[in-house]
Amino acid sequence: xxxxxxxxxxxxxxxxxxxxxxxxxxxxxxxxxxxxxxxxxxxxxxxxxxxxxxxxxxxxxxxxxxxxxxxxxxxxxxxxxxxxxxxxxxxxxxxxxxxxxxxxxxxxxxxxxxxxxxxxxxxxxxxxxxxxxxxxxxxxxxxxxxxxxxxxxxxxxxxxxxxxxxxxxxxxxxxxxxxxxxxxxxxxxxxxxxxxxxxxxxxxxxxxxxxxxxxxxxxxxxxxxxxxxxxxxxxxxxxxxxxxxxxxxxxxxxxxxxxxxxxxxxxxxxxxxxxxxxxxxxxxxxxxxxxxxxxxxxxxxxxxxxxxxxxxxxxxxxxxxxxxxxxxxxxxxxxxxxxxxxxxxxxxxxxxxxxxxxxxxxxxxxxxxxxxxxxxxxxxxxxxxxxxxxxxxxxxxxxxxxxxxxxxxxxxxxxxxxxxxxxxxxxxxxxxxxxxxxxxxxxxxxxxxx
Amino acid sequence: xxxxxxxxxxxxxxxxxxxxxxxxxxxxxxxxxxxxxxxxxxxxxxxxxxxxxxxxxxxxxxxxxxxxxxxxxxxxxxxxxxxxxxxxxxxxxxxxxxxxxxxxxxxxxxxxxxxxxxxxxxxxxxxxxxxxxxxxxxxxxxxxxxxxxxxxxxxxxxxxxx
Numbered sequence: 191x192x193x194x195x196x197x198x199x200x201x202x203x204x205x206x207x208x209x210x211x212x213x214x215x216x217x218x219x220x221x222x223x224x225x226x227x228x229x230x231x232x233x234x235x236x237x238x239x240x241x242x243x244x245x246x247x248x249x250x251x252x253x254x255x256x257x258x259x260x261x262x263x264x265x266x267x268x269x270x271x272x273x274x275x276x277x278x279x280x281x282x283x284x285x286x287x288x289x290x291x292x293x294x295x296x297x298x299x300x301x302x303x304x305x306x307x308x309x310x311x312x313x314x315x316x317x318x319x320x321x322x323x324x325x326x327x328x329x330x331x332x333x334x335x336x337x338x339x340x341x342x343x344x345x346x347x348x349x350x351x352x353x354x355x356x357x358x359x360x361x362x363x364x365x366x367x368x369x370x371x372x373x374x375x376x377x378x379x380x381x382x383x384x385x386x387x388x389x390x391x392x393x394x395x396x397x398x399x400x401x402x403x404x405x406x407x408x409x410x411x412x413x414x415x416x417x418x419x420x421x422x423x424x425x426x427x428x429x430x431x432x433x434x435x436x437x438x439x440x441x442x443x444x445x446x447x448x449x450x451x452x453x454x455x456x457x458x459x460x461x462x463x464x465x466x467x468x469x470x471x472x473x474x475x476x477x478x479x480x481x482x483x484x485x486x487x488x489x490x491x492x493x494x495x496x497x498x499x500x501x502x503x504x505x506x507x508x509x510x511x512x513x514x515x516x517x518x519x520x521x522x523x524x525x526x527x528x529x530x531x532x533x534x535x536x537x538x539x540x541x542x543x544x545x546x547x548x549x550x551x552x553x554x555x556x557x558x559x560x561x562x563x564x565x566x567x568x569x570x571x572x573x574x575x576x577x578x579x580x581x582x583x584x585x586x587x588x589x590x591x592x593x594x595x596x597x598x599x600x601x602x603x604x605x606x607x608x609x610x611x612x613x614x615x616x617x618x619x620x621x622x623x624x625x626x627x628x629x630x631x632x633x634x635x636x637x638x639x640x
Numbered sequence: 641x642x643x644x645x646x647x648x649x650x651x652x653x654x655x656x657x658x659x660x661x662x663x664x665x666x667x668x669x670x671x672x673x674x675x676x677x678x679x680x681x682x683x684x685x686x687x688x689x690x691x692x693x694x695x696x697x698x699x700x701x702x703x704x705x706x707x708x709x710x711x712x713x714x715x716x717x718x719x720x721x722x723x724x725x726x727x728x729x730x731x732x733x734x735x736x737x738x739x740x741x742x743x744x745x746x747x748x749x750x751x752x753x754x755x756x757x758x759x760x761x762x763x764x765x766x767x768x769x770x771x772x773x774x775x776x777x778x779x780x781x782x783x784x785x786x787x788x789x790x791x792x793x794x795x796x797x798x799x800x801x802x
Binding site: 242259 | 661671701
């Protein structure tokens with residue numbers, strides 16, 4: 191920290207300071223005292239301290255610390271901040287002691303949120319645990335209970351990105367062909383395993399590229415799982431998790447092909463996994479080239495939806511493609527909004543995402559335009575006679591668009607405040623997808639009745 | 641058994657924040673605001689591995705001081721105290737050991753800790769922690785908090801005899 195008048199003026203917010211030095215016995219000694227910032231002599235690095243007992247020594251370095259919390263009964267405290275200033279003390283004629291500040295260090299959670307403060311300290315934790323492992327001659331590493339580790343590593347809650355298009359594809363297929371429950375279950379499980387495997391693969395390459403280390407504002411929706419960055423799993427362990435999930439997805443894919451031989455299904459499955467892996471993996475690294483949004487739209491839109499449809503029917507059709515477009519746009523908008531808090535880390539790691547490349551005003555307008563386009567496509571599908579009219583029920587989710595838009599507009603630079611709107615944006619995709627699914631089930635029921 | 645004057649024990653039992661001062665390898669003192677806990681004999685503080693430089697300083701030089709100075713953090717108690725002592729870092733298992741040693745004491749002062757612990761998945765490294773066990777050796781006590789006055793100084797029985 192630079193020693194200057196504004197920095198020292200912050201000390202004025204503290205009611206007292208704790209003065210500290212190393213005493214003649216080699217122990218630290220600390221004592222609270224009152225103080226003033228009197229710069230009438232022109233020296234703007236001076237802190238005038240009332241003389242406490244024991245007396246502040248003038249033959250060695252001393253430091254002063256201002257510390258503040260606001261107790262919250264029954265909860266704990268907030269408004270944490272402290273400032274530590276080091277320097278040399280000299281006795282003044284009036285019985286006070288003047289400290290000339292030379293160095294300073296501190297933290298104020300109003301300026302740097304606790305989550306960011308913690309994230310910036312991850313390298314220190316890694317170094318400490320490495321040294322501890324050497325001292326104890328065994329590996330000491332951070333841990334999580336297995337269910338939490340699975341949740342975090344696979345980013346399980348994001349499975350809705352797969353379930354929405356797969357369920358929609360199955361619902362559309364149910365109107366076009368006899369429904370095969372076994373194929374439906376296989377496509378749900380296989381698609382989910384492939385999605386989780388791809389999540390892990392992307393995390394591996396994001397950590398190796400330095401993107402995770404550069405991102406000091408991860409949220410529950412952005413910044414990846416960070417299990418590798420935190421040392422919760424090793425690269426070898428994480429790779430084994432991915433291999434296991436890929437193996438499961440491949441076995442299920444082969445089982446699906448066995449009961450529903452289809453070149454289209456094979457092509458869709460292989461394309462989906464390739465796009466997923468190439469999202470962050472070299473040589474393509476689609477997200478680093480500004481193609482991440484298109485890759486996600488394709489993967490969690492047409493590919494998933496047409497894959498589920500063809501697993502049931504053995505063929506492709508226009509209706510599932512049209513139905514996939516709103517879902518594709520909304521899933522891309524999840525990625526897009528999640529890129530807002532990640533943008534500095536992404537830029538540092540060379541990720542050319544849309545949010546990195548565009549100004550905040552354009553990012554905000556593009557969000558609104560794309561989200562409205564998604565709902566317009568729902569209407570267009572019905573008007574064109576491609577999708578059934580009950581799918582218009584999806585328009586009920588439209589108000590969420592404006593909630594998210596306003597959230598982005600107002601909290602673009604506040605990652606932790608923005609988090610609530612990132613959650614709403616996830617709901618926007620989920621609710622719209624489920625309403626479309628409900629619309630298709632209603633259309634199916636109407637078909638059966640007639 | 642503890643020997644600290646009872647008013648100082650009262651401060652330790654209510655304080656939400658105290659200042660732990662450790663000595664760095666270069667001989668400089670550095671102070672960290674931390675929540676102090678008291679088991680009747682030792683002052684117990686704790687640190688996440690995220691903010692573990694203080695632990696490394698203590699392992700290199702065990703001499704520390706804990707000051708209790710903020711009436712807001714001590715629920716209006718104006719008294720002040722500084723405890724000098726020797727610290728030991730307990731870190732064999734940063735994942736679980738601290739829970740056994742201090743969680744109950746921590747919970748009494750900061751009940752919200754249970755809510756944070758439930759969300760351990762969100763902040764896994766924050767809950768990888770070491771315990772700093774301070775054995776008091778000398779205590780300075782300012783009744784009423786006026787540190788311009790000479791403090792009452794007391795020492796650990798063995799130290800006083802020496």
